Amino acid sequence: MAGLHLEAISKTFGTQTAVERMDLSFGDGELTALLGPSGCGKTTLLRMIAGLETPSTGRIMLGDTDVTAQPAHKRKFGMVFQNFALFPHLNVRENVGYALTIAGVSKSEAGTRADRLLDLVQLTGFADRRIGQLSGGQRQRVAIARALAQEPDIFLLDEPMSALDAKLREEMQVELRLLQQRLGITTIVVTHDQREAMTMADQIVVMSKGRLEQVAPPDQIYNAPANSFVAEFIGKANFLRGTVRDAGVVIGDSYLPISPPPRFINGSPVQVVCRPEQITLTDAGPLMGEVVFVRDLGASREIHLTTPIGTLVAELAATMAPTTLKKGDRVGVHLPVAALHLFPDGAAPDQTAMAAE
Numbered sequence: 001m002a003g004l005h006l007e008a009i010s011k012t013f014g015t016q017t018a019v020e021r022m023d024l025s026f027g028d029g030e031l032t033a034l035l036g037p038s039g040c041g042k043t044t045l046l047r048m049i050a051g052l053e054t055p056s057t058g059r060i061m062l063g064d065t066d067v068t069a070q071p072a073h074k075r076k077f078g079m080v081f082q083n084f085a086l087f088p089h090l091n092v093r094e095n096v097g098y099a100l101t102i103a104g105v106s107k108s109e110a111g112t113r114a115d116r117l118l119d120l121v122q123l124t125g126f127a128d129r130r131i132g133q134l135s136g137g138q139r140q141r142v143a144i145a146r147a148l149a150q151e152p153d154i155f156l157l158d159e160p161m162s163a164l165d166a167k168l169r170e171e172m173q174v175e176l177r178l179l180q181q182r183l184g185i186t187t188i189v190v191t192h193d194q195r196e197a198m199t200m201a202d203q204i205v206v207m208s209k210g211r212l213e214q215v216a217p218p219d220q221i222y223n224a225p226a227n228s229f230v231a232e233f234i235g236k237a238n239f240l241r242g243t244v245r246d247a248g249v250v251i252g253d254s255y256l257p258i259s260p261p262p263r264f265i266n267g268s269p270v271q272v273v274c275r276p277e278q279i280t281l282t283d284a285g286p287l288m289g290e291v292v293f294v295r296d297l298g299a300s301r302e303i304h305l306t307t308p309i310g311t312l313v314a315e316l317a318a319t320m321a322p323t324t325l326k327k328g329d330r331v332g333v334h335l336p337v338a339a340l341h342l343f344p345d346g347a348a349p350d351q352t353a354m355a356a357e
């Protein structure tokens, strides 16, 4: 197996650029999630990798081999797409072994290999069933086993869980990740679901409008977002507007120190971003806030506050949030300096908007 490298890959459809000149590497045996809002170019990028779309510019390298001009069927890439179609007239074993028999493998050998793959995706005992006798999650596993039958070099999945309900989707994410790790297969998953990307990926590629916004492991994407788009797209965030002064930022009449000190010159307008769970509440503090809304989320409690620097949302573990906290209470609000991210103030979201998860 080998890693995959994209060199200056782009795709235009007429006058529209779906993917803008990208350099990207997918590490050997790693799982990468392509994440971004609808229309950002995820599927186009995956289709180019699969050989189903011809790049307008650039090269696709599998290890040292240039596969850019190779048609899809010549690339040993396994694929599971959004609306994966299984053959209803074949049983589960035949569906999984189908590509092998087409490739000239004997029926009995294909059957044996299919049974081994069915064990792998936890469908032992289902081999003789018809597709119509399976649940959505079981069909999904058949599609995965089928894609893996030819021992692909690269495994490509486009929104593979989108047809499953929320609980099953979460189970399948863990299952797929464990399977991928066991096989050590270089895998690329397209998703618009940030939880799915965070759950499964070694590397997340955040895209918007055909461009790369950030390429990094999940914890870095969450804790050190490269820009306000990433901060807003991944997880929840409080957005404030301020002006850089010395080793901190002025927001309204308040001054917040920043660590490490801002990279911007004095007077620069900036967006200040802070994750709700990094805010703590105290009895008193230099920054006071008034509780305007408390939302009980079971494991945590979301507290909406008005403060002199703007509206803030804090999320405290249920065990840490006083159960007596209610609308109208005044509390100290502590924003840890290390938890504040500063970005140049460009096309910003609303001044104090809480980005939806």
Ligand code: ATP
Pocket: 013, 016, 017, 018, 036, 037, 038, 039, 040, 041, 042, 043, 044, 045, 192
């Ligand atoms: P979604 O999450 O909705 O599937 P996506 O991020 O996968 O979106 P793409 O399907 O790659 O996005 O589309 C990127 C852009 O390219 C979109 O604006 C889309 O309309 C355009 N596009 C994709 N395929 C074609 C095509 N065959 N012809 C013209 N435009 C296309």
